Structures are given as structure tokens and as C-alpha cells.
């Protein structure tokens with residue numbers, strides 16, 4: 001079958017890591033008899049440079065007309081230290097989430113046995129971590145109105161706004177994931193302080209009523225930040241609002257040893273977007289040193305979730321796992337004998353060619 005994939009490589013190391021996923025997808029397509037048709041689109045700083053907009057309309061149209069989007073990274077240091085910049089690369093990502101209705105970001109956090117000693121946590125604490133983090137992605141303080149400055153410029157405000165239906169759909173998704181796992185959902189909020197969190201708790205409890213087999217627990221976000229580090233293997237599925245999820249998913253990702261290994265899926269009502277969780281890492285751009293595994297594993301998530309190609313996704317996951325076991329690692333994981341971005345991509349591609 002033929003699948004249309006929009007390729008949004010974005011900024012920094014985005015193009016290099018996406019190029020590796022492309023090789024791996026093409027190899028997988030050849031082996032399993034599928035055709036993946038890629039069309040490139042501009043987003044982020046690269047799009048601002050070419051068009052003035054961080055998400056040009058033609059990119060959005062391309063996403064809407066594709067079966068899935070593979071995304072690299074966004075962000076450019078030219079904008080980071082300039083609070084007065086009127087357009088920013090990140091606006092492209094936020095606009096894409098909003099326009100495509102990507103209400104949930106799904107980030108599996110699993111330790112690779114071969115990398116356990118790279119974790120900043122003690123081996124016995126990190127071992128066995130397998131968390132499915134689900135972050136609400138189109139609501140909360142990222143998008144709430146009003147947002148802005150007072151007339152005199154001395155006061156600024158953001159609003160954390162949630163409606164019941166926004167909470168229901170993402171908590172339901174968390175419950176669906178949990179049904180295929182340990183049947184435990186931890187809802188993270190700040191219900192002792194925030195009105196929006198109290199609506200989260202109330203709504204999540206009503207959804208729990210639809211899933212009698214699921215054990216739902218509630219945790220305040222400050223406590224959760226601590227427990228994720230202290231007892232990571234006690235969690236199954238986590239679900240939380242947009243900004244808590246942004247923070248906690250970065251925290252959880254390092255348990256595995258390198259954020260560079262971690263994939264994610266942003267799913268919603270239309271086309272889904274698959275992207276590594278790392279940023280644009282501008283210091284490494286063009287140097288062929290970034291870890292491509294997060295993007296390659298995101299491509300595997302795309303095959304699984306967007307196209308329902310389970311065997312094919314498994315083949316890619318296995319190939320990445322074997323590359324790690326073989327010690328074929330980029331510099332973030334092996335500073336003594338590092339392999340380049342493209343060497344790791346080639347290894348994974350070849351594994352698929354030779355084993356499937």
C-alpha cells in the first residue's frame with residue numbers, strides 16, 4: 001500500500017535525524033512491500049527565513065493532505081535571547097498542534113537494558129521503568145486567553161483554561177492505553193490550588209467510571225515530580241495537562257539515559273505528528289553527531305499508530321534495540337568511541353535489510 005508522509009525536518013539537527021528515519025522507512029517499505037511517499041514542508045526558523053511565517057499555509061495544507069507527519073525539531077538561538085521577536089519558530093509548532101487538533105502527546109518512557117548504566121539514577125531504581133506519559137497538548141496555559149501585558153507593560157498574564165470535553169478525551173485515551181498495559185492511570189494535577197485542576201479531577205473520576213478495571217490515582221504535580229525520580233517503575237500510564245506534561249516528560253525522559261532515544265506521537269482528530277522529544281540542539285547542527293534513534297523510533301510509532309503496520313514497527317524497534325546492544329552509539333551515549341548520526345542510521349537500515 002501507499003502512504004503519504006509529510007516531512008517537516010525543521011531546525012538545528014532536525015534535517016540530519018529525519019534523513020536517518022527516511023532511510024530506515026524506505027528500507028522497511030522495500031522489505032514489507034509498502035510505498036512511503038515523502039513530501040517536504042517548511043516549519044520553524046527555516047520557514048521564517050524563507051516565507052516570514054513559522055507555519056506557512058502550504059505546510060499546513062501538506063499536513064492535512066498527508067497520512068502522517070514526521071517532524072524533526074524546532075528552535076533557533078537567534079530567537080531565544082530576543083524577547084521582543086515578533087515571530088518565533090516555536091509558534092509554528094504550537095500552530096500546527098492547534099490547527100491539526102493534536103490534543104494528546106504520547107511519550108513512552110522505557111529503559112533500554114543495555115543503557116541502564118547511562119541513567120542518572122541508580123541502576124536498581126531505573127531498571128524496569130516503563131511509563132506511558134500522556135500530555136494534553138492543545139489546552140491549558142499554552143493557549144488560554146487572556147494572555148498578554150497590561151498597558152503600562154508592568155504586568156503580564158497567562159490563563160490556564162480547560163473545558164470538560166478537553167479533559168475527557170485525553171483521560172479516555174489514557175484509560176485506553178492502560179487497558180492494554182497494567183491498568184493503572186495516574187492523573188497529575190494541582191487540585192489543592194488550581195480551579196482548572198479541580199475540573200480535571202472531577203472529570204477524570206467520571207471517566208474512571210467507564211473503566212471499572214482501571215485503578216485511577218491522583219497525584220499533585222510537585223509530589224509527582226519527586227515520585228517519578230524516586231520510584232519510576234511504580235508508574236504505568238500518566239496523564240496530565242499541557243504544561244505539567246511538558247515539564248514532567250522531560251524529567252522522565254532522562255531516566256532512560258538519553259533524551260536522544262525518546263520518540264513521541266501527537267495525536268488528534270486528523271493527521272497525527274510523530275517526533276523525537278529532543279529539541280533542535282543547535283550546537284550540534286550540521287556536525288553529524290546527533291542521536292537519530294528518537295526520530296527513528298518515532299517513525300516506528302508512526303507505522304504502528306497511524307498506519308497500523310505492527311510487524312513493520314516492531315522491525316524498526318528491534319533494529320534500534322540491537323544497535324544499542326551492539327554498542328553502536330552516538331556521542332551522547334558513548335564519548336569514547338562515538339559513531340556518527342549517519343553511521344547509526346546506516347547500521348539500523350542494514351539490520352532491517354539483512355534480518356527481515
Ligand code: IPM
Pocket residue numbers: 074075090093246
Ligand atoms: C515540547 C517543546 C515545546 C513545548 C516547545 C518547543 C514550544 O518543549 O514539545 O515539549 O513546550 O511544548
Ligand code: MG
Pocket residue numbers: 246247250
Ligand atoms: Mg518540552
